[in-house]
Amino acid sequence: MLTPKQYELLSFINQRMKERGIPPSYDEMKEALGLRSKSGIHRLITALEERGFIRRLPHRARAIEIVRLPETMAGRLGGGRQQFMPDVIEGGLGRKPEETRDPAPDLGQPPRAVVVPVMGRIAAGVPISAIQDHTHDVMVPPEMLGTGDHFALEVRGDSMIEAGILDGDTVIIRRTNTAQNGDIVVALVDDEEATLKRFRRKGGSIALEAANPAYETRIFGPDRVKVQGVLVGLLRRY
Secondary structure, three states: OOOHHHHHHHHHHHHHHHHHOOOOOHHHHHHHHOOOOHHHHHHHHHHHHHOOOEEEOOOOOOOEEEOOOOOOOOOOOOOOOOOOOOOOOOOOOOOOOHHHHOOOOOOOOOOOOEEEEEEEEEEOOOOEOOOOOOOEEEEEOHHHOOOOOEEEEEEEOOOOHHHOOOOOOEEEEEEOOOOOOOOEEEEEEOOOEEEEEEEEEEOOEEEEEOOOOOOOOEEEOHHHEEEEEEEEEEEOOO
16 A cells, blocks of 8 residues: 555656656656655655665666556556555454453363454555555464554564564554553654654654664654554564
């Protein structure tokens, strides 16, 4: 899934390349999307490249190549944009049943697994849209969960590899809007993009730290970041 701005920019680049044979300049992109600075365009371009929709060729001006288009854009320009709903996790989903919270006597029966909804994909890298529609469920051992609501997200990217979180893993998240320094969280930036990062407060700012030296720590004002949940577990297929 693309955020609305990512979708709009990819559509604009595609349109201009069909009309003129070359991609638009950053100034043209900024004007088309109604952004105040080119830094916002740079962020969107980086996100599109990270997700495999475009490729930037080094040492060439306007060197952007479209690698693929979303299904909703292929074959037409414009059209309805994909909708991003950043906070659609319903209460009660992935809640640990009351009867599994306290250990029961061993009666020779395996503990009942808890059904946790997978709500989309999360970037461990450049932020991408996340927390979308309920796509499928995973079965989670009850001892992995505490009290409260839980959801799962599929990880894309490698910025948290030194925390043991790899591309393709499924992270189990306890829904909360608060976090302690050092927690790994799902953070929603500017009400538009979500990412999986380590959370730290630094003075009046919030730092989202990667666990990979190839990625820089990003600093935001407190009004730009909303915590959506805290990591409590991880599932991996081999």
